Amino acid sequence: MNSFKNYISLLVTYVNMLFIMRVTEKCFKIKNFSYIYFSICFGVGALIYYLFAYLPWKKIYKILLGLILIFIASLIIYYNKQYVAKLIALNIQYILTLNDSIFNGKITFFYQYKFIITIVIPLSSLLILKIGNELFSDFIIAFNLAIMLFYWYYGYVEIVKGYTFYFVLINTCTYSIHSYIDNLKKGISTLRPIVYILLFSIVLSAVQSFLPKDIEGKYYSEDGIINKISKSNIDQEDSYNLSSSGYNPTDKKLGGPVQLDSKEALKVASDKPYYLRGVAKDYYDGFSWKISEDSFKRVTNKNPIPVPNVVNESQKTYITIYPTKINTSTLFSPLNTMNIYKKSGGLYFNKDKVFLSSKVMKNEYRVEFYDSLYSSIDYINHTESGKYDNYLQLPPNIPKRVYDLVEEITKGSIDRKDKIKDIYNYLNTTFKYSLDVSEMPEGVEFLDHFLFTEKKGYCTYFATAATIMLRMINVPSRYVEGFNMSYDKDVNGLYIVSNKNAHAWSEILIDEDLDAWAILDATPSAFEEIERIEREEVERNKEDDSIESNKDNRQELEDGGGVIETNHKSVLRFNYKYSFVLLVLVFILRVLYIIFRKNKLIKCKKLIPLYIYTLKRLKDINIRIQPHEGEMEFVNNIEDEILKLKMREMVSQVFEEYYSPTKLDKKIENKKDYYYFIERYIKEKRGIWKYYIYRIFNK
Known part of the structure; x- marks a missing residue:
């Protein structure tokens, strides 16, 4: 249950933050915005949150881990202080430029925001996930509303209007999903309410797009x-x-x-x-x-x-x-x-x-x-x-x-x-x-x-x-x-x-x-002034083309992709870069899934889910229960005596749990022992490299 809630919470938070970044991109006229980079930054924040929230460690160990990470980061900054100082100075200049460009409605570039995104997005995702999962489940809705009102107040009215449909749809879906999760906690598992709410959200979002968003009042008229x-x-x-x-x-x-x-x-x-x-x-x-x-x-x-x-x-x-x-x-x-x-x-x-x-x-x-x-x-x-x-x-x-x-x-x-x-x-x-x-x-x-x-x-x-x-x-x-x-x-x-x-x-x-x-x-003097403006305009256009080209190149270099040439190899190299980033993101999500699944199996009051998981893991090394075999018959046919002994013990407890549900073992020590025994056994049979490859990329 907790694992399902965590997956859904992560997905819902990501979609909502992705929506806000899209609106921000349009409001601030951000050119070459990288949603892959944004997703990586979001993934980093989510990884940090879930590692600290669900690692089966004592609180003191988590604090020590946090201090160690801070210490390592401090050492890296200290030994690269000149580079860091230049980076900070450069980004201060970017911020000053952005302030002027945004205020005057000019085009801005992704590389100017990259340092800010690197810091703000992981911290924001960590904070939103923590508050949403531990204090106020609909915090992301309030967060989105605050951002949209901020953009509305500061003059991006038409852009906010254009995204109202998606805003209503996403936030209504978010609320309905959170309500469904709360119902699951209460033992209500029917999907009918959430289906109704989702349909209602789509209809509501569609209807609002046809409604007037600027009401003049009942006494308005052209000559009234x-x-x-x-x-x-x-x-x-x-x-x-x-x-x-x-x-x-x-x-x-x-x-x-x-x-x-x-x-x-x-x-x-x-x-x-x-x-x-x-x-x-x-x-x-x-x-x-x-x-x-x-x-x-x-x-x-x-x-x-x-x-x-x-x-x-x-x-x-x-x-x-x-x-x-x-x-x-x-x-x-x-x-x-x-x-x-x-x-x-x-x-x-x-x-x-x-x-x-x-x-x-x-x-x-x-x-x-x-x-x-x-x-x-x-x-x-x-x-x-x-x-x-x-x-x-x-x-x-x-x-x-x-x-x-x-x-x-x-x-x-x-x-x-x-x-x-x-x-x-x-x-x-x-x-x-x-x-x-x-x-x-x-x-x-x-x-x-x-x-x-x-x-x-x-x-x-x-x-x-x-x-x-x-x-x-x-x-x-x-x-x-x-x-x-x-x-x-x-x-x-x-x-x-x-x-x-x-x-x-x-x-x-x-x-x-x-x-x-x-x-x-x-006027003669004015004409001379116009000629000078025109000449400088031509030169400025040439400079702007050069600057824009350099900015694009700089942005691509900062993204790690280099200058994109028109030849075939360069295009392939550009695609490989983003393919690699996508693979890294998939890898991180897979590791998170394995950690969540392990915690769910160990913390579950019942042993049966862990037993079913064990059967699946043994099946990966060709140890499987046959259709005509019973549970104990399967165990007795296992050739490895150590595995047979452990499985016999587990099956005995599963039988007792199944036929005497009032005698559930609420301790998790035995479950930990079974879980780690099976993983060690499979690792010895497969070898370390094959074990980790199959563990990550197999179901």
């Missing part, structure tokens, strides 16, 4: 009372404007002298600089930019953030933004943002994918987006359906000479994409970037003044000119303000974004069907 009240709570008064960085407020007046400062605004944890969008405007009146309509809606499960299908999943990435000395409710984000994770407050977005919080942001927030900073304009899909007419709006006060200039610039091009490049090249090469500009004359249209009078300017000049001139060739465009990150970093590796990085640029529609937009920054 709650949503209307929520809209009124949005903090638009503190939304971002270039005026907070020293520029003139572009919703009131474009152009004129500015006085910028270098005060820090944000810090960003990112792999590279991005354009951080703060506000997008679509209505131009000749003097300023405004938003034509207030279309902000709260992000809910029924009203998610729409994301264009213009990039593949490999471009999905994260950045983390830390507001430092900026006071705004705007949530800055790159183009093609798909979600924003923050600690508190409502999240709102409008038709231009600008994001606001219900209150001024003081804490960091993480932005999930598709990295398509340099979306190609070689493919333009405009159906002219009227859906984007507000991005083609032009005021009546623009002088005719501006239209004539655009026609002159683009006359040599037929395709719309070539005309876009013509306008970009004209603005970028003809005019100079400068903060030293004159005051805007009253009543003068801004674009005309820039192109024909001022002929120099800063970002708002170029962004306005590009947006309006693109509209003149029928390309939907919008004016955007925010920050263009530089390469400045602090001591912790965070990008520093200051007021001098405040910027304005254009975004052009490249595909109406997909609502896909691309950045067009005609």
Whole structure:
């Protein structure tokens, strides 16, 4: 009974921990995760537990064994202290890297976790088995629930949802199996309850997958009372404007002298600089930019953030933004943002994918987006359906000479994409970037003044000119303000974004069907910055490929497999490694089984199970009872006198036990004697090597 319970407990614990590791792999984006290595670590912990729990030794001997093992481990560490010190330092660096990667949702690698797994998994399996077998049988269920809640709380909601079916199924099965074992202890051996419970667990798990996991409440509706009240709570008064960085407020007046400062605004944890969008405007009146309509809606499960299908999943990435000395409710984000994770407050977005919080942001927030900073304009899909007419709006006060200039610039091009490049090249090469500009004359249209009078300017000049001139060739465009990150970093590796990085640029529609937009920054200094980003991006991609290859090689070397080559022999060597690991695991489990079976036979109140086991063992050396023989007749026909004497004694006690069950011998000394006698006898007949080989690999 105890042996059966131990086997089941071991299997159930392994399956549950395997499930948690699978969820962890998905949450932390662990590449090249080795479940074989995890299984070995689990087996080590289980072996230690069962050896100490079921060895027929006195407690003092187990303590001494534990101390000896600790002493041996200490000696090994001492004589390899330099290697151990380097290993610890390396893994501290891994942990620091993991902390940043996990927080920012980046890919991590198995080799970074290997040292942690080597320590944590054996200790966890030992602890779970001890508590589960000795104190609280359903401890593994509580453990799984705690881990899943932890991942849910820290933002891995979609992954947890995806594994809810398996979570319910595994934990319901675990509970039913533990209940069945408890019933066996009470003498209830029927399998009917456990069959019912298992069927119920499957049905329950299947049904829950169809149920909504995000309940909005009975008063929710797209335009209902709650949503209307929520809209009124949005903090638009503190939304971002270039005026907070020293520029003139572009919703009131474009152009004129500015006085910028270098005060820090944000810090960003990112792999590279991005354009951080703060506000997008679509209505131009000749003097300023405004938003034509207030279309902000709260992000809910029924009203998610729409994301264009213009990039593949490999471009999905994260950045983390830390507001430092900026006071705004705007949530800055790159183009093609798909979600924003923050600690508190409502999240709102409008038709231009600008994001606001219900209150001024003081804490960091993480932005999930598709990295398509340099979306190609070689493919333009405009159906002219009227859906984007507000991005083609032009005021009546623009002088005719501006239209004539655009026609002159683009006359040599037929395709719309070539005309876009013509306008970009004209603005970028003809005019100079400068903060030293004159005051805007009253009543003068801004674009005309820039192109024909001022002929120099800063970002708002170029962004306005590009947006309006693109509209003149029928390309939907919008004016955007925010920050263009530089390469400045602090001591912790965070990008520093200051007021001098405040910027304005254009975004052009490249595909109406997909609502896909691309950045067009005609400001000369910004273009030089983009070229540098692109050059370094190419180099970074080469380095990333090399680093990833080295990481994979390093991981394989640490696993003991070496670099996997494409030739046949290397593939075979790789497979042999894992085959060997599997054989070692099977060997360990077999040894555990032999130990459990021995303890079960010796500790059993009855001698009959040991007698049946003895007959099976003797059968392995061709000493077997014939169908026509009785028990004593079989014994009397044994040729070896010593074996005959021992078997006669055992059979006599079996008869007495069978016919007089009230006189059971509760002592285990005789059983030990019989057990070890038979094993010694078989060892002498077979020889040591054959004995152990048959003992381990035979039934």
